Amino acid sequence: MPTTPHRPDRPRRPKPAEFELLKHLARAGGEGRPAAWSSMEVGKLLGVSQQAADRYLRNLATEGKISRSLGGRKQRLELLPAGREELRREYGELRRLFEGPARLAFAGTVASGLGEGRYYLSRPGYLVQFAERLGYTPYPGTLNLKLSASDLTLAASTKSWRGIRIDGFSASGRTFGGASCHAAHLNGRPAHLIMPDRTHHTESVEFIAPEFLRGALGVSDGDRVDVVLEEAETSA
Amino acid sequence: MPTTPHRPDRPRRPKPAEFELLKHLARAGGEGRPAAWSSMEVGKLLGVSQQAADRYLRNLATEGKISRSLGGRKQRLELLPAGREELRREYGELRRLFEGPARLAFAGTVASGLGEGRYYLSRPGYLVQFAERLGYTPYPGTLNLKLSASDLTLAASTKSWRGIRIDGFSASGRTFGGASCHAAHLNGRPAHLIMPDRTHHTESVEFIAPEFLRGALGVSDGDRVDVVLEEAETSA
DNA sequence: ATTACTAGGTATCGAGTAC
DNA sequence: TGTACTCGATACCTAGTAA
Numbered sequence: 001m002p003t004t005p006h007r008p009d010r011p012r013r014p015k016p017a018e019f020e021l022l023k024h025l026a027r028a029g030g031e032g033r034p035a036a037w038s039s040m041e042v043g044k045l046l047g048v049s050q051q052a053a054d055r056y057l058r059n060l061a062t063e064g065k066i067s068r069s070l071g072g073r074k075q076r077l078e079l080l081p082a083g084r085e086e087l088r089r090e091y092g093e094l095r096r097l098f099e100g101p102a103r104l105a106f107a108g109t110v111a112s113g114l115g116e117g118r119y120y121l122s123r124p125g126y127l128v129q130f131a132e133r134l135g136y137t138p139y140p141g142t143l144n145l146k147l148s149a150s151d152l153t154l155a156a157s158t159k160s161w162r163g164i165r166i167d168g169f170s171a172s173g174r175t176f177g178g179a180s181c182h183a184a185h186l187n188g189r190p191a192h193l194i195m196p197d198r199t200h201h202t203e204s205v206e207f208i209a210p211e212f213l214r215g216a217l218g219v220s221d222g223d224r225v226d227v228v229l230e231e232a233e234t235s236a
Numbered sequence: 237m238p239t240t241p242h243r244p245d246r247p248r249r250p251k252p253a254e255f256e257l258l259k260h261l262a263r264a265g266g267e268g269r270p271a272a273w274s275s276m277e278v279g280k281l282l283g284v285s286q287q288a289a290d291r292y293l294r295n296l297a298t299e300g301k302i303s304r305s306l307g308g309r310k311q312r313l314e315l316l317p318a319g320r321e322e323l324r325r326e327y328g329e330l331r332r333l334f335e336g337p338a339r340l341a342f343a344g345t346v347a348s349g350l351g352e353g354r355y356y357l358s359r360p361g362y363l364v365q366f367a368e369r370l371g372y373t374p375y376p377g378t379l380n381l382k383l384s385a386s387d388l389t390l391a392a393s394t395k396s397w398r399g400i401r402i403d404g405f406s407a408s409g410r411t412f413g414g415a416s417c418h419a420a421h422l423n424g425r426p427a428h429l430i431m432p433d434r435t436h437h438t439e440s441v442e443f444i445a446p447e448f449l450r451g452a453l454g455v456s457d458g459d460r461v462d463v464v465l466e467e468a469e470t471s472a
Numbered sequence: 473a474t475t476a477c478t479a480g481g482t483a484t485c486g487a488g489t490a491c
Numbered sequence: 492t493g494t495a496c497t498c499g500a501t502a503c504c505t506a507g508t509a510a
Contacts, residue, residue: 013252015484020249026333038493049486054495073493091334094327097262098396160334251503275475285505290476306475 012063014086017046018056022087025066025079034069034078041074085159092160101231102161106154108145110214110223111204117142121208123176125169130208133164134181134192138208142194143186145225146204155205158182158195161231168197181208185228187217193229250322253282254292258323261302261315270305270314277310317433328396337467338397342390344381346450346459347440353378357444359412361405366444369400370417370428374444378430379422381461382440391441394418394431397467404433417444421464423453429465 014022024045028035037045043053057077060066065083069076095102118141120126131137147155163180170176181192184207191209207213219225250258260281264271273281279289293313296302301319305312331338354377356362367373383391399416406412417428420443427445443449455461 013256016249016252016255019252023329023333039495040493051486051495052484055484058495070494075494087330087333090326091330093259094323094330097259097323098327274473287476287506288504291503294476310474 015056017048017052018060019086019090020046021053021056021060022065022079022083025077026084026087029078034067034076036074036076038074042077088160092162095160096162096231101233102157103231104154104158104229105227106147106151107224107226108147108151108205110219110221110225111144111146112221113142113144113204113206117144117206117208120176123171125171125176126166129166133166136210138192139210139212141212142206142208143191143213143225144204144206145227149203152203152205155193155195155229158193158229158231163195163232164192166194183230183232185230186213186225187219188226189213189216193227251292253284253288254296255322255326256282257289257292257296258301258315258319261313262320262323265314270303270312272310272312274310278313324396328398331396332398332467337469338393339467340390340393340465341463342383342387343460343462344383344387344441346455346457346461347380347382348457349378349380349440349442353380353442353444356412359407361407361412362402365402369402372446374428375446375448377448378442378444379427379449379461380440380442381463385439388439388441391429391431391465394429394465394467399431399468400428402430418465419468420466422449422461423455424462425449425452429463 021042024042025035028037039054039057040050042057043050046053046056048056057066057068057075060083061068063082065080065086067076067078067080121130121138121140121142127137158180161180161182163182166179166181168176168178177196177198179194179196181194184191184193186207186209189209191207191213194206194208209216214220217225257278261271264273275290275293276286278293279286282289282292284292293302293304293311296319297304299318301316301322303312303314303316357366357374357376357378363373394416397416397418399418402415402417404412404414413432413434415430415432417430420427420429422443422445425445427443427449430442430444445452450456453461
């Protein structure tokens, strides 16, 4: 029986050169503006041959980290969210290493959601995960806080935090997306910020807690709530 | 004539697994406190075999990025400055990507140094580098600014910046350490902050400029000077 | 128990070249 | 021009095992 060395099993860690390529794309293609580089140019950029560069490009494309349009003379290369996520994860890990867990503070005003929160929160696929990873079953409804543009950017930086993972799943013929939760204090009261993996281009953020937050905080639409977010310290 | 594929020439980019190992060591061995891991454990940590882990350890050790003492049952592993530098460089690059070039502002009070600055600045080994990389020959003396503890921490964060490298060298039987320079404005006047690779556990920072700074700024011991540091934008 | 060598396999490179 | 295939050579992995 032959030996079975090497198992290219798990998510495959990107090669240094591929990671480098992602960084180059992030620098060159600041959101929506694709770079126009031939595989030859990419090769020179990375210090590898045209063939290797081409292989990298194809691999990254099939992994959904970049998009390529091979139309004209030079292919258009664009960093996709999955690729940016790859960079952000590494960034978060290193930042945590050098700067320690981050803390964030801002304020928002209570807003009415579309009632979607209640529906999503009651899905069993989410409920079991909340119970297990947050340690409680959330009140079936989210508190919606509307944020200023700058505070929204601030909140978005939690994307590079580790967070508590809530995995997506499929049930009754449709898919429910994943999210990351972050420990939060709303006017000093413990809660969790929920950051869905797929952003809705919204101007507000949502929180869950074991209790009915509007009641516990004594707030209603338009009231101001102070938010403090703290990154989990777990490093492994 | 056989082909000559593969040239493992340049500084060798670290493998993902090796980089991961450096991160683990940075987390585990917070300065001076070595980790005690067998190659078997390291392998499990990285998801590779004991043999591969061992190879990584030996490579990193010969590159001076980690130190190993193979004394007892488990080897003691410690991250060396070169290894930390490796991590810091990657961190700086990613931070620049996500946050843009950093800017820093603080204030200090003029203090008298020990006259060492004048001695070091007059070493030819440094002078040629200053002339070439800073574009001027500094006035033979440094301006010493005493900082508060918090401002000192702030200034220390330039360690993750790119900076202008001044390399160490040996001359007349002793060694002179390297440093990184960062563009600065002192009360609006251009200068460079010098951050020696080897910290002196000092409570002040030093600046150089083409001109005699005390004179040009019209300051003397105890006067306050405002400092603005700006990270170089060069990304490649 | 460790670390580290050897053997034999896979992964991945660059050159040549088809398209 | 470009991208992407084949192929020979090398880098690198794991298993077995010596030290």
